[in-house]
Amino acid sequence: MATHSITVTVNGVREYLNVPSHMTLLRMLREELALTGTKNGCEAGECGACTVLMNGEPVNSCMVLAVEADGAEIVTVEGLTPEDRLSPLQEAFVEHNAVQCGFCTPGVLISAHALLERNPRPDEQAIKEALVGNLCRCTGYLRIIKAVQTAAEKGGA
Amino acid sequence: MGSFISEPVGKSVPRVDIREKVAGTAVFADDLQFGPGLYYGRLVRSPYAHALIKSIDTGKALAVPGVKAVVTGKDVSTRIGLYLIDRPIFAGDRVRYVGEPVAGVIASTEEIAEEAAQLVEVEYEELPAVFDPVEAAQPDAPLLHPDLGEYEVANFIFPEPGTNISEHFKLRKGDVESAWPKCAAIVEGTFRLPQIQHVPIEPHVAVALWEPSGQVTLWTSSQSPFAQRDLIAQSLGIPHGNLRVVSPYVGGGFGGKAGVSMEACAVVMAQAVKGHPVKLRMTREEEFVGTTVRQSLVAHTKIGCDAEGNLLAMETEYYFGGGAYNDYGVNIARAAGYSCTGPYDIPNVKGDSYCVYTNQPIGSAMRGFGMPEIHWGIEQIMDQLAEKIGMDPAEFRRRNCVRTGDTILTGMKMPAIDLVACIDKVTEAIDWGKREEPSAPHKKRGKGIAIMWKAPAMPPNPGSSAIVRFNEDATVNVEIGAQELGQGAFTVAAQIAAQALGVPYEWVRVSAPVDTKYSPYEWQTVASRITWSMGNAVRAAAEDAKRQILEIVADYWDEDPEDLDIKDGKVISYKSEREQPLQKMVVYGLPNEGFEGWKGGPIVGQGRFMPTYVTNLDPETGQGTRAVVHYTVGAQAVDLEVDMETGQVEILKIASAYDVGKAINPDLIMTQIEGGAVHGMSSAFEALKFDEKGRPLNPSLVDYRIATSVDVPREIHGDIVETPLEDGPWGARGVGEHVMVQTAPAIANGINNAVGIRFNDLPLSAEKVFLALRGREEE
Structure with missing residues (x-):
C-alpha cells in the first residue's frame, strides 16, 4: 500500500509522518499522534465529533485525507487548551455545565472557537447555525449556546 | 487546600468530570492505546x-x-x-x-x-419473516424460536413456547366488564410507535x-x-x-x-x-441496526370515566415488537404491564402486555424502558376523555392522578410523591389556559400537557456497593461500580461521600475507570437507580468510615463517640469543644499517652445497599405486595406552532416538573430536564425504517435525523418537587429517564390543541402532519 511523506503542523508542533493513501486526518491524529481528544463518532462527516481546525477553518477530520493535510496547520481540542488552565471558552462550558457525557464536546469547542474567531459577537441564531453540524444527544444544546454567548461577552475564545 | 464547599448535598456543585471533558483529556474506550x-x-x-x-x-x-x-x-x-x-x-x-x-x-x-x-x-x-408484533403474536406466524421452551428464564418472566410471545404479563384488578356501563365517556384507540435508536455520539x-x-x-x-x-x-x-x-x-x-x-x-x-x-x-451504520434499538409497540387501549371525570375502567393490550432476541426486552413488556395505567388511579383494570419476537434489530433498554411507549397512547386518551366530558385536561389529570398511599394497580401502596404539585408547576410555567398568538398567519399555536410515572424496572434484588478510602492528607477515594454516562453519577457519589463524612467536596476523588477487578459491585447503571441505590451504598460506606474515625478519636480524648462529629474535615467534640484534623490520623492513627503504643489505622469504609422488599407478582393477576421499589412522577407542558403550509411542528417551549425526592445536585437535575426534553422532542420525530424484506433504509445520521442545535425550543423551563423517598439518600430518587417519557404525547396534545387533529402513530413527521391537514381540507 502506497504511503506518503507529509509535513503537518499540529497544535503548533511540526510533525513528519508517513501515511497510507487512504488514512484520514482523524485516524492520523488519533492513531499516529495519539491525540485522542478528537473523537470518532461516525466516520461519515455527519456528527461533528471529529471537528478540528485546518488552516483556521473547522473541518470534519474524518472527511479529510491525511495527505490533504500536507503543509496544513491543524488545531485539535488539545491545542485549544492552554497549559495549566482552561481557555475562556472552556471555562464558559464549565460555568454553564454545558457538558454531560463529553463525547461531542471537543468537536463542539472547535466549532465554537472558529465561530468566535470570525464573529466575536454572534447572536443566538449565529451560534445555533455554527453548531448545527455538531450533534449532541445529552445536553439539549441550550447550555452550549449560552456558554458560547458567555465566552463572547467575556472577550472571545 | 484553598476554598472549599462543605455539606455539598443539595448544592449545585461543579461536576467532578467536567474539566477533563472540556480539555479533551477524558478517556473513552476507543482512546485506550494497546500498541x-x-x-x-x-x-x-x-x-x-x-x-x-x-x-x-x-x-x-x-x-x-x-x-x-x-x-x-x-x-x-x-x-x-x-x-x-x-x-x-x-x-x-x-x-x-x-x-x-x-x-x-x-x-x-x-x-x-x-x-x-x-x-x-x-x-x-x-x-418467511414477520415484522409487525401483532401479526407475529398470531398462532400461524412464522416461528422465530422453536426452542423457546428450552431457554433458561427468570422466574418472573412468562414466555409462551410454540409462539413468538417471549413474555405475557397479565394485570387484573376489579372488574372492567361491569364498569363500562357506568362510564359517561369511553375512548378507545390503537397507537403505534416505530423502533428508534439511542444514537449515542460514541459508537x-x-x-x-x-x-x-x-x-x-x-x-x-x-x-x-x-x-x-x-x-x-x-x-x-x-x-x-x-x-x-x-x-x-x-x-x-x-x-x-x-x-x-x-x-x-x-x-x-x-x-x-x-x-x-x-x-x-461499530460503524455508525452498525450502531443503528447491529447493537440494540427501542422496541416498537402496538397498543390497543380503551379507557372510560364517569360524568364527573372520575376514571372507572381501563382495558389495554400492549404488543411490543421485541426484535429477534428478547433477552432484555421481556422485562420491558413486564414493566409496561405492571405500570400499564400510567400515573392514574383506576379501580378496574385489565391489562395484557406482550413481548413478541419479530425479524428486526434487537429491542432492548432505552431511556424510559417501556414508559415512553405506553404513555404515548394513554396521555392522548386522557385528553380525549377530558374533552368529551368538558373538563380541562390539566384538571382531569389532577383529579385522577396517583397519590401517596393509593393502592395502585398491582396492589402495592404508592410511596410518597406529589404529582399534583408537578402539574401545578408546569401549568403555571406554560400559562396554561391562555391562548397565545401564532408568530405568522400561516401558523397555528397550541399547548399540550402530559404526565408520567416510572419505576426502576429490574430484578427484585439488584445491589450496589461502595468503598471509601482515606489518604494521608485526608483526601478521599470513593470506589464505586456505577458508571458515569454524562448523567453525573460520579459527582453525586462525591457529594454524598463528602456530606456523610463531613469533609469538603473538593477532598473527594471518584476512582475511575470502573474495573470489575478493583471496583466494588454494582448491578448496572440503568433504570434511574444509581442516585438512590449507589447513593445509599456510598452513604453507608462513608458513615462506616466516619464511625471508625470517631471511635479512634473518642478513645484518644477519652470521650464518648456520640459526642463527636466531623465538620469541614475536622473531628470536633460538642462536649469538650476539642478539635482534631483528619490529616495523617486517618492513615497513621493516633498515639497513646506518652507514645505508649498507637490506636487506629488506615480508614476504609464499606457500604452496600440492596432492596429486600420487592415481591414477585401473581402470574395470572399481576397482584402482589410490592411490585417495585418506588415510582418517580412528573409533568410536562409544551407550547408549539404548526406550520399549515408545510406540516412542520415547532416546539417553542417545554415546561417540566419532576418529584425527585431530594435534589442532591439541583443543577445536574436541570441538565437532565433540559437534555431529556430535547431527547423526548426529538424522539417524536424519529423512526427506523425498513423495506419489505426487513432491510434497514435509514441507518445513518443524515437519513435518521436527531435534534440539532437549530431544532431546540427557545425555552426549557424546569421545576423540581421534593417529596422525600423513604429509603433514598436524604430522600432522593432517580430522574434520568423520566425527563423524556411524556414529551411525545405532550406534543401530540399540543398539536391537537392547535389544529384539532390527533395522531395515533409516531413519528410526527412534517409529511404526515401536512397530509392530515390536507386531508381535512378535502373533507
Missing part, C-alpha cells in the same frame, strides 16, 4: 431477516494476508441473556434479523478485516484480550461492566474472577450500552488469537 500487538475485528452480518444457515466457507477470508482467524457460530454454541437466555453470540443454524452477526474476522488492520469479511461465503435458505467499542493463562480482559464502553462480566462469564464458562471488565467514561448510553450487545463477540474473537487484544468497533 502494535493490537488486532482488529469485523463482523459478517446477515443480509436476510430470517433464514437458515446452510453452510459457511471461511477459506477465502482466511487466505487474505494479514487475516489471523475467523470465528463462527461453530466456535461458540452457547447462548447469552439477562432475563431470557435466547441469543447466540454468533448465529447458529439460523439468522433472525438483517445485521445478525454470523462470523467475525480478526486481522492485523481494520481494513484487512473489512476486506476479508466480504469474502466469508455464507449459504442461506430464506424463511459501541470493545477490546478483548484472552491471555494464554485463561485471564480475560474486556475494555468496553458500558453501562453494565458487572452484568457484562456475569453474562459473558456464564455463557462462555469463564470463572467470574478470571474475567475483568474495564469501562472508562461512556460517551452516551441511554440504555443502548446496558447489558451485553456486541461485546461478547469481541471476547469470542479474542479467544481465537490468544495473547492479542482484539478491537471491535
Whole structure:
C-alpha cells in the first residue's frame, strides 16, 4: 500500500509522518499522534465529533485525507487548551455545565472557537447555525449556546 | 487546600468530570492505546431477516494476508441473556434479523478485516419473516424460536413456547366488564410507535484480550461492566474472577450500552488469537441496526370515566415488537404491564402486555424502558376523555392522578410523591389556559400537557456497593461500580461521600475507570437507580468510615463517640469543644499517652445497599405486595406552532416538573430536564425504517435525523418537587429517564390543541402532519 511523506503542523508542533493513501486526518491524529481528544463518532462527516481546525477553518477530520493535510496547520481540542488552565471558552462550558457525557464536546469547542474567531459577537441564531453540524444527544444544546454567548461577552475564545 | 464547599448535598456543585471533558483529556474506550500487538475485528452480518444457515466457507477470508482467524457460530454454541437466555453470540443454524452477526474476522488492520469479511461465503435458505408484533403474536406466524421452551428464564418472566410471545404479563384488578356501563365517556384507540435508536455520539467499542493463562480482559464502553462480566462469564464458562471488565467514561448510553450487545463477540474473537487484544468497533451504520434499538409497540387501549371525570375502567393490550432476541426486552413488556395505567388511579383494570419476537434489530433498554411507549397512547386518551366530558385536561389529570398511599394497580401502596404539585408547576410555567398568538398567519399555536410515572424496572434484588478510602492528607477515594454516562453519577457519589463524612467536596476523588477487578459491585447503571441505590451504598460506606474515625478519636480524648462529629474535615467534640484534623490520623492513627503504643489505622469504609422488599407478582393477576421499589412522577407542558403550509411542528417551549425526592445536585437535575426534553422532542420525530424484506433504509445520521442545535425550543423551563423517598439518600430518587417519557404525547396534545387533529402513530413527521391537514381540507 502506497504511503506518503507529509509535513503537518499540529497544535503548533511540526510533525513528519508517513501515511497510507487512504488514512484520514482523524485516524492520523488519533492513531499516529495519539491525540485522542478528537473523537470518532461516525466516520461519515455527519456528527461533528471529529471537528478540528485546518488552516483556521473547522473541518470534519474524518472527511479529510491525511495527505490533504500536507503543509496544513491543524488545531485539535488539545491545542485549544492552554497549559495549566482552561481557555475562556472552556471555562464558559464549565460555568454553564454545558457538558454531560463529553463525547461531542471537543468537536463542539472547535466549532465554537472558529465561530468566535470570525464573529466575536454572534447572536443566538449565529451560534445555533455554527453548531448545527455538531450533534449532541445529552445536553439539549441550550447550555452550549449560552456558554458560547458567555465566552463572547467575556472577550472571545 | 484553598476554598472549599462543605455539606455539598443539595448544592449545585461543579461536576467532578467536567474539566477533563472540556480539555479533551477524558478517556473513552476507543482512546485506550494497546500498541502494535493490537488486532482488529469485523463482523459478517446477515443480509436476510430470517433464514437458515446452510453452510459457511471461511477459506477465502482466511487466505487474505494479514487475516489471523475467523470465528463462527461453530466456535461458540452457547447462548447469552439477562432475563431470557435466547441469543447466540454468533448465529447458529439460523439468522433472525438483517445485521445478525454470523462470523467475525480478526486481522492485523481494520481494513484487512473489512476486506476479508466480504469474502466469508455464507449459504442461506430464506424463511418467511414477520415484522409487525401483532401479526407475529398470531398462532400461524412464522416461528422465530422453536426452542423457546428450552431457554433458561427468570422466574418472573412468562414466555409462551410454540409462539413468538417471549413474555405475557397479565394485570387484573376489579372488574372492567361491569364498569363500562357506568362510564359517561369511553375512548378507545390503537397507537403505534416505530423502533428508534439511542444514537449515542460514541459508537459501541470493545477490546478483548484472552491471555494464554485463561485471564480475560474486556475494555468496553458500558453501562453494565458487572452484568457484562456475569453474562459473558456464564455463557462462555469463564470463572467470574478470571474475567475483568474495564469501562472508562461512556460517551452516551441511554440504555443502548446496558447489558451485553456486541461485546461478547469481541471476547469470542479474542479467544481465537490468544495473547492479542482484539478491537471491535461499530460503524455508525452498525450502531443503528447491529447493537440494540427501542422496541416498537402496538397498543390497543380503551379507557372510560364517569360524568364527573372520575376514571372507572381501563382495558389495554400492549404488543411490543421485541426484535429477534428478547433477552432484555421481556422485562420491558413486564414493566409496561405492571405500570400499564400510567400515573392514574383506576379501580378496574385489565391489562395484557406482550413481548413478541419479530425479524428486526434487537429491542432492548432505552431511556424510559417501556414508559415512553405506553404513555404515548394513554396521555392522548386522557385528553380525549377530558374533552368529551368538558373538563380541562390539566384538571382531569389532577383529579385522577396517583397519590401517596393509593393502592395502585398491582396492589402495592404508592410511596410518597406529589404529582399534583408537578402539574401545578408546569401549568403555571406554560400559562396554561391562555391562548397565545401564532408568530405568522400561516401558523397555528397550541399547548399540550402530559404526565408520567416510572419505576426502576429490574430484578427484585439488584445491589450496589461502595468503598471509601482515606489518604494521608485526608483526601478521599470513593470506589464505586456505577458508571458515569454524562448523567453525573460520579459527582453525586462525591457529594454524598463528602456530606456523610463531613469533609469538603473538593477532598473527594471518584476512582475511575470502573474495573470489575478493583471496583466494588454494582448491578448496572440503568433504570434511574444509581442516585438512590449507589447513593445509599456510598452513604453507608462513608458513615462506616466516619464511625471508625470517631471511635479512634473518642478513645484518644477519652470521650464518648456520640459526642463527636466531623465538620469541614475536622473531628470536633460538642462536649469538650476539642478539635482534631483528619490529616495523617486517618492513615497513621493516633498515639497513646506518652507514645505508649498507637490506636487506629488506615480508614476504609464499606457500604452496600440492596432492596429486600420487592415481591414477585401473581402470574395470572399481576397482584402482589410490592411490585417495585418506588415510582418517580412528573409533568410536562409544551407550547408549539404548526406550520399549515408545510406540516412542520415547532416546539417553542417545554415546561417540566419532576418529584425527585431530594435534589442532591439541583443543577445536574436541570441538565437532565433540559437534555431529556430535547431527547423526548426529538424522539417524536424519529423512526427506523425498513423495506419489505426487513432491510434497514435509514441507518445513518443524515437519513435518521436527531435534534440539532437549530431544532431546540427557545425555552426549557424546569421545576423540581421534593417529596422525600423513604429509603433514598436524604430522600432522593432517580430522574434520568423520566425527563423524556411524556414529551411525545405532550406534543401530540399540543398539536391537537392547535389544529384539532390527533395522531395515533409516531413519528410526527412534517409529511404526515401536512397530509392530515390536507386531508381535512378535502373533507
